[in-house]
Amino acid sequence: xxxxxxxxxxxxxxxxxxxxxxxxxxxxxxxRQAREEARKIFEExxxxxxxxxxxxxxxxxxxxxxxFSIRLANQFEGFRKYIEENREEIIQKxxxxxxxxxL
Amino acid sequence: xxxxxxxxxxxxxxxxxxxxxxDEIKKILGEAEKQKVEILKEAEERALKERKKKEMEIRxxxxxxxxxxxxxxxxxxxxxxxxxxxxxxxxxxDEARKIVIDEVRKGxxxxxxxxxxxxxxxxxxxxxxxxIIICNKxxxxxxxxxxxxxxxxxxxxxxxxxxxxxxxxxxxDEYGVIVLSSDKREYYINTIxxxxxxxxxxxxxxxxxxK
Numbered sequence: 390x391x392x393x394x395x396x397x398x399x400x401x402x403x404x405x406x407x408x409x410x411x412x413x414x415x416x417x418x419x420x421r422q423a424r425e426e427a428r429k430i431f432e433e434x435x436x437x438x439x440x441x442x443x444x445x446x447x448x449x450x451x452x453x454x455x456x457f458s459i460r461l462a463n464q465f466e467g468f469r470k471y472i473e474e475n476r477e478e479i480i481q482k483x484x485x486x487x488x489x490x491x492l
Numbered sequence: 493x494x495x496x497x498x499x500x501x502x503x504x505x506x507x508x509x510x511x512x513x514x515d516e517i518k519k520i521l522g523e524a525e526k527q528k529v530e531i532l533k534e535a536e537e538r539a540l541k542e543r544k545k546k547e548m549e550i551r552x553x554x555x556x557x558x559x560x561x562x563x564x565x566x567x568x569x570x571x572x573x574x575x576x577x578x579x580x581x582x583x584x585x586d587e588a589r590k591i592v593i594d595e596v597r598k599g600x601x602x603x604x605x606x607x608x609x610x611x612x613x614x615x616x617x618x619x620x621x622x623x624i625i626i627c628n629k630x631x632x633x634x635x636x637x638x639x640x641x642x643x644x645x646x647x648x649x650x651x652x653x654x655x656x657x658x659x660x661x662x663x664x665d666e667y668g669v670i671v672l673s674s675d676k677r678e679y680y681i682n683t684i685x686x687x688x689x690x691x692x693x694x695x696x697x698x699x700x701x702x703k
Contacts, residue, residue: 394502401506405513412517416524423528427535434539437546446554454562458569465573472580476587483588486695487688488595488606489613489668 585692596667596684599630607631607668608638610687612645614671614680615654622674625658628667632660635669 472479485491595603615623627635635658646652662670668683 394498397502398505398509401509405509408513409516409520412520416520419521419524419528420531423531427531430532430535431539431542434536435542435546437543437550439550442547442550443554443558446551447558450555450558450562454565457566461569461573465576468577469580472584476584479584480588480591483585483688483691483696484591484595485606486691487588487592487684488603489610489682489687490602490606 581696585696588692589688592684592688599634603667604634604638607634608642610682611635611638611669611671612642614669614682615642615656616646616650618671618673618678618680619652620654620673620678621652622655623657624672624674624676625656626662626670626672627658627660628662628664629660630664631667631669632658 594600611625614625625635625639639656639658643654643656646654657674662683666683666685668685668687670679670681670683672679
């Protein structure tokens, strides 16, 4: 029968407990730091540049407005040209229809 | 020998305890690191989501604000173009009106040619056997003169006969004719001013955009 020195075993166990306890604390610290880091990440990465967005939208809509103005001006130019080229014919038609000559 | 054995067993047990502790520590720290990665990953995802949400909201807000500013400019520009268009149309209409007025006032050949047709059209459309023709004093004689021709034309085309009474009660500055049924309950207005208004309203847009 082997006679074991339990004192040394107890010391070893106590030492192991201490190390485990320390590991728990270390783990808690890791998690605390992670949460802090997460908070910073969230703050940093959820930030937006409001002014840049406004500028981007403003440029986009200004371009749309410019296209609209050009389109409208071109339409009017087409209309003006049509009237100019067909003025006599249109007037003649109105006159004839009014007088009833074409009936 | 026994002491040696005891030492070896003890060392083995202590080693076993230390190894168990090492494993446990490894497990605890491993789990913590794993959780750390999860926490950071989740923070990144949450931040991205939040960023998208904020960005969408800002974009919507910016768009509304800027569109509001630009809509005034749009309306103003559209108004300007419409005004130019209106001026063009008005000048066209005015010119047409002037020509019509000139023709009717001087009692031109064109006017009387048209008047005969206006008279015929009014009688046909009224579709009555007894009619009253209203014209101005100046045109009365001409209408009396053209009535027989109109009568024959309607008889030939529609096999219809009618009796007509002429009254020159239309104001002097009104031209064309109004044809009434003898009981005055039905009428067909074919005056020059009403026709002009009608064609301007009904046909001008069509004429203007005809390609």
